[in-house]
Amino acid sequence: MTSPQRTSPQHPRRLRDIQEWHLETDVAIVGFGGAGGCAAISAADAGAEAMIFELASASGGSTALSSAEIYMGGSGGTRVQKACGFEDSTEDMYTYMMAAAGPQADAEKIRNYCERSVEHFDWLVNNLGVPFKDSFHAERAIMCLTDDGLLFTGSEKAWPFREQAKPAPRGHNLYIEGDNGGPLFMKIVTENVEKRERIQVHYETRALTLIVDEDGRVSGLVVRQNQQELNVRARKGGILCAGGFCMNEEMVRRHAPMLTRGTQPIGNPGDTGSGIQMGMAVGGEAVNMHEGFISLPFYPPASMTYGIAINDKGQRFINEDVYHGRLGAYALQQPSERLYMVLTVEQYGEYEKVSYLGAPVAGTGETVAELEEELGLRAGSLENTLRIYNEDCAQGEDSQFHKAAEWLQPLEPPLVALDLTPGRGAFVPFFTLGGLDTLPTGEVVNSAREPIPGLYAAGRTACGIVRRAEGYSSGMSVGDATFSGRLAGEQATKSAD
Amino acid sequence: MTSPQRTSPQHPRRLRDIQEWHLETDVAIVGFGGAGGCAAISAADAGAEAMIFELASASGGSTALSSAEIYMGGSGGTRVQKACGFEDSTEDMYTYMMAAAGPQADAEKIRNYCERSVEHFDWLVNNLGVPFKDSFHAERAIMCLTDDGLLFTGSEKAWPFREQAKPAPRGHNLYIEGDNGGPLFMKIVTENVEKRERIQVHYETRALTLIVDEDGRVSGLVVRQNQQELNVRARKGGILCAGGFCMNEEMVRRHAPMLTRGTQPIGNPGDTGSGIQMGMAVGGEAVNMHEGFISLPFYPPASMTYGIAINDKGQRFINEDVYHGRLGAYALQQPSERLYMVLTVEQYGEYEKVSYLGAPVAGTGETVAELEEELGLRAGSLENTLRIYNEDCAQGEDSQFHKAAEWLQPLEPPLVALDLTPGRGAFVPFFTLGGLDTLPTGEVVNSAREPIPGLYAAGRTACGIVRRAEGYSSGMSVGDATFSGRLAGEQATKSAD
Numbered sequence: 001m002t003s004p005q006r007t008s009p010q011h012p013r014r015l016r017d018i019q020e021w022h023l024e025t026d027v028a029i030v031g032f033g034g035a036g037g038c039a040a041i042s043a044a045d046a047g048a049e050a051m052i053f054e055l056a057s058a059s060g061g062s063t064a065l066s067s068a069e070i071y072m073g074g075s076g077g078t079r080v081q082k083a084c085g086f087e088d089s090t091e092d093m094y095t096y097m098m099a100a101a102g103p104q105a106d107a108e109k110i111r112n113y114c115e116r117s118v119e120h121f122d123w124l125v126n127n128l129g130v131p132f133k134d135s136f137h138a139e140r141a142i143m144c145l146t147d148d149g150l151l152f153t154g155s156e157k158a159w160p161f162r163e164q165a166k167p168a169p170r171g172h173n174l175y176i177e178g179d180n181g182g183p184l185f186m187k188i189v190t191e192n193v194e195k196r197e198r199i200q201v202h203y204e205t206r207a208l209t210l211i212v213d214e215d216g217r218v219s220g221l222v223v224r225q226n227q228q229e230l231n232v233r234a235r236k237g238g239i240l241c242a243g244g245f246c247m248n249e250e251m252v253r254r255h256a257p258m259l260t261r262g263t264q265p266i267g268n269p270g271d272t273g274s275g276i277q278m279g280m281a282v283g284g285e286a287v288n289m290h291e292g293f294i295s296l297p298f299y300p301p302a303s304m305t306y307g308i309a310i311n312d313k314g315q316r317f318i319n320e321d322v323y324h325g326r327l328g329a330y331a332l333q334q335p336s337e338r339l340y341m342v343l344t345v346e347q348y349g350e351y352e353k354v355s356y357l358g359a360p361v362a363g364t365g366e367t368v369a370e371l372e373e374e375l376g377l378r379a380g381s382l383e384n385t386l387r388i389y390n391e392d393c394a395q396g397e398d399s400q401f402h403k404a405a406e407w408l409q410p411l412e413p414p415l416v417a418l419d420l421t422p423g424r425g426a427f428v429p430f431f432t433l434g435g436l437d438t439l440p441t442g443e444v445v446n447s448a449r450e451p452i453p454g455l456y457a458a459g460r461t462a463c464g465i466v467r468r469a470e471g472y473s474s475g476m477s478v479g480d481a482t483f484s485g486r487l488a489g490e491q492a493t494k495s496a497d
Numbered sequence: 498m499t500s501p502q503r504t505s506p507q508h509p510r511r512l513r514d515i516q517e518w519h520l521e522t523d524v525a526i527v528g529f530g531g532a533g534g535c536a537a538i539s540a541a542d543a544g545a546e547a548m549i550f551e552l553a554s555a556s557g558g559s560t561a562l563s564s565a566e567i568y569m570g571g572s573g574g575t576r577v578q579k580a581c582g583f584e585d586s587t588e589d590m591y592t593y594m595m596a597a598a599g600p601q602a603d604a605e606k607i608r609n610y611c612e613r614s615v616e617h618f619d620w621l622v623n624n625l626g627v628p629f630k631d632s633f634h635a636e637r638a639i640m641c642l643t644d645d646g647l648l649f650t651g652s653e654k655a656w657p658f659r660e661q662a663k664p665a666p667r668g669h670n671l672y673i674e675g676d677n678g679g680p681l682f683m684k685i686v687t688e689n690v691e692k693r694e695r696i697q698v699h700y701e702t703r704a705l706t707l708i709v710d711e712d713g714r715v716s717g718l719v720v721r722q723n724q725q726e727l728n729v730r731a732r733k734g735g736i737l738c739a740g741g742f743c744m745n746e747e748m749v750r751r752h753a754p755m756l757t758r759g760t761q762p763i764g765n766p767g768d769t770g771s772g773i774q775m776g777m778a779v780g781g782e783a784v785n786m787h788e789g790f791i792s793l794p795f796y797p798p799a800s801m802t803y804g805i806a807i808n809d810k811g812q813r814f815i816n817e818d819v820y821h822g823r824l825g826a827y828a829l830q831q832p833s834e835r836l837y838m839v840l841t842v843e844q845y846g847e848y849e850k851v852s853y854l855g856a857p858v859a860g861t862g863e864t865v866a867e868l869e870e871e872l873g874l875r876a877g878s879l880e881n882t883l884r885i886y887n888e889d890c891a892q893g894e895d896s897q898f899h900k901a902a903e904w905l906q907p908l909e910p911p912l913v914a915l916d917l918t919p920g921r922g923a924f925v926p927f928f929t930l931g932g933l934d935t936l937p938t939g940e941v942v943n944s945a946r947e948p949i950p951g952l953y954a955a956g957r958t959a960c961g962i963v964r965r966a967e968g969y970s971s972g973m974s975v976g977d978a979t980f981s982g983r984l985a986g987e988q989a990t991k992s993a994d
Binding site for chain 1: 505600711748751770813824830877878884888896943945
C-alpha cells in the first residue's frame with residue numbers, strides 16, 4: 001500500500017494498487033468553473049456520464065469571479081457583432097490572436113478557436129441560454145458596467161495590431177447591468193449541469209491524484225470527501241479543469257518570476273497548480289509557465305489614455321491607447337525603479353472617483369521642471385519627452401509610439417503624475433498563463449507531443465490560446481475556458497472505454 | 498514488451514519489463530562534458546564504479562566549445578585571487594550571485610556554491626591538475642586571450658551590483674594562450690577519467706530512456722550502441738549531464754520564446770533537451786525553462802563601452818559598462834524594432850579588426866541631425882539623449898544609467914552607429930538556462946520538491962546557480978557544471994545500492 005501522505009498530485013496511484021472503485025463514471029472532471037462546467041455539459045450531451053469534483057462548496061471557479069466577457073468573432077461575425085454593424089473575418093481574428101500570443105503562439109489551437117468561435121457563440125446562446133444584448137458599448141472600458149452585448153476589450157484598434165488586422169470588437173458581455181457577468185454565467189452553467197441527469201456533482205471534494213494503468217493510461221482519480229479517500233473510475237478519461245497556479249506563491253516564484261511584481265493574484269483559492277502538477281506527474285508537459293497576465297489597469301476614466309506613461313528616466317515606452325495589460329507588461333519590462341503616468345489636471349478629472357488603479361499622486365507641477373523635481377527625474381528629461389510629444393500632438397501624429405490621433409492632446413502644465421510603481425499603492429493584478437500542453441481537442445501531451453491516453457485539460461490548467469499579457473484582451477480567458485472545456489468533454493466522450 | 502519506437506525519453510522503461518542487464522555499474526552518467534566528467538571522477542574517488550554514456554565519439558560536450566572560464570571566489574579568495582591582490586568574501590559573492598539570478602534565485606544552491614567555491618578551486622587544481630596562473634588580466638574582455646589566470650567576467654563593477662556587493666574578479670582562466678581553455682580543460686578531465694579504473698566510458702552511445710522500478714526509483718537506463726538497445730543497471734543511480742536544449746528549435750519556441758531572437762545557439766549538437774525530457778518523464782520538474790543566456794557581445798574593443806546603446810526612439814536603456822549578456826537581455830526587452838550603438842569615430846577604432854559582434858554600420862553623421870536621419874530616428878530624439886548624456890559626461894556622473902565615470906566621454910560628431918538589431922547582421926548567441934530542479938546535492942526533485950530516488954542531474958540539464966542573461970558572468974556555466982557534476986557524483990555514491 002502507498003502510504004497516505006504520498007497521496008499527492010506528484011504521486012499518481014497505480015491501477016493495480018486499487019482495491020475497490022468507490023465511484024464510477026465515464027468522464028471525471030476536476031473543477032467546476034467555466035471549463036469544468038462546459039466539459040460536463042458537452043460530455044453529457046454527447047452521451048457520456050460525467051462526474052464533477054469541486055473543492056469548494058459551490059460551483060464558480062475563477063469564471064464566477066470574473067466579468068465573464070467572452071472573446072468571440074470571425075466567420076463574418078457573431079449575431080451580436082452583425083447586429084451592431086461589425087463584420088469580422090476569421091483571418092482578421094486569427095491574425096490578431098497570433099500577434100497577441102507572440103512567438104509561443106499555438107497556431108493550430110488559435111486557428112481552431114477562430115474558425116469555431118461563432119459556433120461557440122451559438123452553443124452558448126442556444127444550448128446553454130446565455131443572453132447577449134445586440135448593442136455596442138462604445139466607451140473605452142476595462143469591463144462593461146451596462147448591459148450592452150459588445151465592446152472592444154483588447155488592443156485591436158491600437159498600434160501595431162491595427163496595421164496587421166482589421167479591428168473588430170470581440171468582447172461579448174452578458175445581458176446584465178453592472179459587473180455581474182461572472183456570477184450570471186456560472187448560474188446558467190450550473191443550471192445546465194443540474195438539469196442533465198448524466199452529470200453528478202461532488203462538492204467539497206478534493207482531487208488528490210490520478211490513477212494510471214500499466215501503459216500510462218489515466219483510468220481515474222483519487223479524491224478526498226468527508227475525510228475519506230475515494231477511488232473514482234473514469235472509463236473514458238479525466239479532464240483537469242482545476243485552474244492555474246496564481247495562488248501558489250512558491251510555484252509562481254519558480255516558474256513565473258515576472259509575476260512576483262504583481263500585488264494581487266486574480267483567481268480562486270483553488271488556483272494552486274494542483275491540476276497542472278497531476279498532469280505533469282503522469283508525463284504531461286507544462287509549457288509557457290513563465291507567462292501571465294499582469295496589468296496596470298490605468299483606465300477608467302478613459303481620459304487617462306490622453307496621458308503618457310513614463311519610466312524613471314522620463315522616457316515614454318508605449319502607445320497608451322493599448323489594453324491595460326499590454327501597458328502593464330511593457331511597464332514592468334522597463335529597466336526602471338519607478339513608473340509614472342503624467343497627465344493634465346483636466347485629464348485627471350474623475351480619476352479618484354472611478355479608478356480601479358488606486359495609484360497615488362506622485363507629484364504635481366505648475367511647470368515641467370517642478371514636476372521633474374517632485375518625481376526625482378533628472379532635470380530636462382521629462383521636458384525632452386514632452387517637447388517631442390507635444391510637437392507630435394500638434395501634428396496629430398505620435399511619431400514614435402503611434403498612439404491613435406484621437407488620444408493625442410498636448411500635455412501642458414499644470415500637470416499631475418501618478419505613481420504606477422508596483423508596491424507603492426497601485427493595484428497590479430496578475431494570474432498565470434502557463435499550463436499543460438494540449439492538442440486543440442484538449443488531449444494532454446508529453447514533451448514529444450504524444451497524447452497521454454485518457455487525460456484531458458481545459459481552462460487555465462491547460463496552456464490555451466492566450467499566451468502573454470502583451471497580447472491579452474478581456475474575454476480571452478473565459479472564451480478559452482468555455483471553448484476548451486466544451487471540446488475536451490466531447491473528445492473524452494469519443495474515447496473508447 | 499514495449500514496442501521499439503516507444504523507447505524515447507518520454508517513455509521510461511519499467512524495471513519488470515527488463516529481461517536482462519547488458520551492463521552494470523554503480524553510477525550511470527549520461528553525457529561526457531564538464532558536468533559528466535566531474536561526476537564520474539568524484540563518484541570514482543568516493544569508491545563507486547561509474548559508467549559514462551556519450552553520444553559523440555569523444556568527450557567534450559559544450560564545455561570543450563567554451564572558453565572554460567570558471568567562476569570562483571569567496572572565503573577570502575582563491576589562490577589566484579589572493580595572489581593578484583583581491584580579497585573576496587563569501588557574502589559579497591553570494592550577494593552578487595543572488596542579485597544576478599533575480600527573483601527565481603535558488604538561495605540554497607547559490608549559498609552552497611559560494612561557500613564551497615574555494616574548495617572547488619582546490620579540487621580542480623589539486624585533484625585534477627587544472628593550471629591557473631597567478632596573474633590578473635585588467636582589460637575589459639569577453640574572453641581572456643592571454644594566459645592570465647583571473648579577470649572580471651561579469652557586471653560586478655557595474656551599477657547596480659557595485660552598490661550591493663564589493664566587486665571582485667572571479668573569472669578563472671586556464672593557463673594557456675588564446676581562446677583554448679575549453680579544449681584544455683576537457684583534455685585534463687578526460688585524462689583524469691581515463692586513469693581511474695572504476696570509470697568506464699561508452700562513446701557513440703545514446704541514452705534513450707530511464708528504467709524505473711515500481712516505487713519510481715531510477716534503476717538504470719536504456720542506451721543504444723551499435724544499433725542495439727542495451728539495458729544498463731545503475732545500482733546507486735543515474736546522473737543526467739546531457740546539456741540543455743538550445744539545439745531543439747521547437748522546445749525553445751515552446752519554452753523560451755525570448756531566445757528565438759538569437760541568431761546562434763551556443764552548444765553542442767547533443768543539446769536537444771533529451772536529458773531534461775527523461776527527467777520530466779519520471780516526475781522531475783523542469784524550472785526556469787523560459788530563461789537563457791542571450792547576448793550582444795559588443796566588446797571588444799573595450800572602447801565600445803564609451804558608446805551608448807539606444808532603441809529606435811533614440812533612448813538609452815542601460816549603463817553600457819555591464820557585461821555584454823546583460824546589455825543584450827535589456828536590449829531585447831526594449832519595445833523597439835531597431836537597436837543601435839552610437840559612438841565617436843575614434844571610439845569605433847579597432848572595431849572591424851577585433852569585434853565578435855559583426856554588427857554592420859547603420860549610419861554615420863557629421864551632425865546629430867544627419868545621424869538621426871540616417872537611422873530613421875525622429876528628429877530631435879537622439880539629440881535629446883545626447884544633450885543629457887554629454888552634460889553628464891562633463892560632470893563625470895551618468896545621472897540616469899550610472900555608467901562608471903571611467904567610461905564617460907562626451908559623444909561629439911562625427912558619430913557612427915552600429916545596427917545591433919537581431920537579424921540584421923549582429924551575432925546574437927544564446928543558450929538555455931532552464932532545466933530539472935535539483936537540490937544542491939544534485940538530487941532531481943518533483944514539483945513538491947521531493948527527490949526522485951536514484952536520479953541526479955548536473956550542468957545544463959539541471960537548473961543551476963545561473964538563472965538569467967541579466968545576471969550572467971562568464972565562467973558561471975562551467976563553474977556550475979563542474980561543481981554540480983562533482984556534487985552529484987558524490988551524492989549518488991552515498992546512496993544505498
